[in-house]
Amino acid sequence: METNIEKELQTLKLEYNVLKKGLEKQDALNERFFKSIRKRPALAVGREITNRMWLDVLTVPIIIVICLNTSFPMLFGVLVSLWALADLGVDLWINRKLGMNDLLNDDVRTVTKKIAGYRKYYDRLLLASLLPVVVMLTYIFMHLYARADSPAAIRAITVSGIVFIVLGIIIVLFQYKKHVQRCKELLEQFEE
Numbered sequence: 001m002e003t004n005i006e007k008e009l010q011t012l013k014l015e016y017n018v019l020k021k022g023l024e025k026q027d028a029l030n031e032r033f034f035k036s037i038r039k040r041p042a043l044a045v046g047r048e049i050t051n052r053m054w055l056d057v058l059t060v061p062i063i064i065v066i067c068l069n070t071s072f073p074m075l076f077g078v079l080v081s082l083w084a085l086a087d088l089g090v091d092l093w094i095n096r097k098l099g100m101n102d103l104l105n106d107d108v109r110t111v112t113k114k115i116a117g118y119r120k121y122y123d124r125l126l127l128a129s130l131l132p133v134v135v136m137l138t139y140i141f142m143h144l145y146a147r148a149d150s151p152a153a154i155r156a157i158t159v160s161g162i163v164f165i166v167l168g169i170i171i172v173l174f175q176y177k178k179h180v181q182r183c184k185e186l187l188e189q190f191e192e
Helices: 002-069 074-098 100-105 108-147 151-191
Strands: none
Touching: 002 151, 074 108, 100 108, 108 151
16 A cells, blocks of 8 residues: 555656646746747837937938038038937947847846836937927028029928928827837836
């Protein structure tokens, strides 16, 4: 009778070890699965930062070429380039400070703080860039109006300016909405 109990205990122990190994494999599989699900919004947020940096890098030569080939003064090109380089520096700094490249390797609390910090940075960046954009657009329109020689040209400049400013505002609002949605998705996945 005692040998039956020992055999049953051994069998239960073996079954328990097999079950434990199966659960460990399932846990590892689940973690990989959830990490791959989290990766999409995390990559989107990282791609957003990378795209901003590339845009800043490309702005410098493009604005210089525009100034060289049109009647815009080189000082305008230099000021826009400095603005783009300052934005690039801030993007690099915030990317390193928040550690957005290693987002998926951190715990939930750290990721939440990073995403909240990035959202705050993005909101402040939009507000901070409002003044330079207004100044730049004002300068562009003043420059174009000074060169216009007829009322028809002034109307064309005004209409095209209004259309492109409205289009720009729509694009910025759409990007901001996508940014908030990506951050929200990422936070929700880490809170689950």
